[in-house]
Amino acid sequence: MTDPxxxxxxxxxxxxxxxxxxxxxxxxxFLRVNHDTTLPRFDVMAALYRRREPLTMSELSRLLLVSNGxxxxxxxxxxxxxxxxxxxxxxxxxxxHVSLTDEGLRQFEGLAVDHEREVNxxxxxxxxADLDAITDILKRMRKEAP
Numbered sequence: 001m002t003d004p005x006x007x008x009x010x011x012x013x014x015x016x017x018x019x020x021x022x023x024x025x026x027x028x029x030f031l032r033v034n035h036d037t038t039l040p041r042f043d044v045m046a047a048l049y050r051r052r053e054p055l056t057m058s059e060l061s062r063l064l065l066v067s068n069g070x071x072x073x074x075x076x077x078x079x080x081x082x083x084x085x086x087x088x089x090x091x092x093x094x095x096x097h098v099s100l101t102d103e104g105l106r107q108f109e110g111l112a113v114d115h116e117r118e119v120n121x122x123x124x125x126x127x128x129a130d131l132d133a134i135t136d137i138l139k140r141m142r143k144e145a146p
Contacts, residue, residue, distance in 0.1 A: 023119075023122055023123075024039070026118075026122060027039060027115070027118060027119070027122075030114075030115075030118050031111075031115070034114065035111055035114065037111070040066075040070070040074045041074055041077065041078060042108075042111060042115065043064055044060065044064065044071065044074045044075060044078060044084075045078070045083065045084075045100060045104060045107075045108040045111070046108070046112070047060055047063045047064055048060070048084065048098065048099055048100045048104075048108075049100060049105070049108050049109075049112070053099070054087060054097035054098060054099040055097065055098055055099070056089075056095050056096065056097055056098075057071055057072060057075070057096055057098060060075070060098060075098055078104065082101055082103050082104070083100065083101055083103060083104035083107060083108075084098055084099065084100055084101060084104050085098070085099055085100075085101050086098055087099070
C-alpha cells in the first residue's frame with residue numbers, strides 16, 4: 001500500500017529545496033557584489049571564527065561538509081590574501097592547523113554583520129511564531145532522518 005502522504009512530502013521537499021537554493025543564490029550574489037567575496041570563503045571564515053581555535057584541514061572539511069580538496073582551494077586563497085594562517089602540527093608533520101589571522105578576524109566580523117542583516121531581510125516575512133514552528137519541524141526532521 002502506498003503512503004497517502006508520499007506525494008505531499010515530495011512537494012514539500014521540492015519547495016524546501018527551492019527556498020534553500022533561492023536564499024543561497026541571493027547570498028552568493030550579495031557577498032560577491034557587496035564584499036567582493038564568495039560564499040565558500042565566507043563559510044570557511046565562519047567555521048574558523050566559531051571555533052576560535054585552529055582546526056585541522058580534515059576538521060574544517062568535516063564541519064563544512066566538503067571534500068579536503070575543496071577546503072584546501074579556499075584556504076589557499078584566504079592564506080594568499082592574509083586572512084588565514086596555516087601552522088604545521090608539532091606532533092604530526094602531515095597535519096596542518098588553520099586559523100584566522102587578526103585581519104581575517106576583523107574582516108569576518110564585518111562580513112558577519114552584513115550577512116546576518118541580509119538573511120534577516122530575506123526571511124523578514126516570517127513571524128516569531130513562524131520561526132519557532134519551522135525550527136521545531138526542522139529539528140524533528142533531523143532527529144527522524146534515517
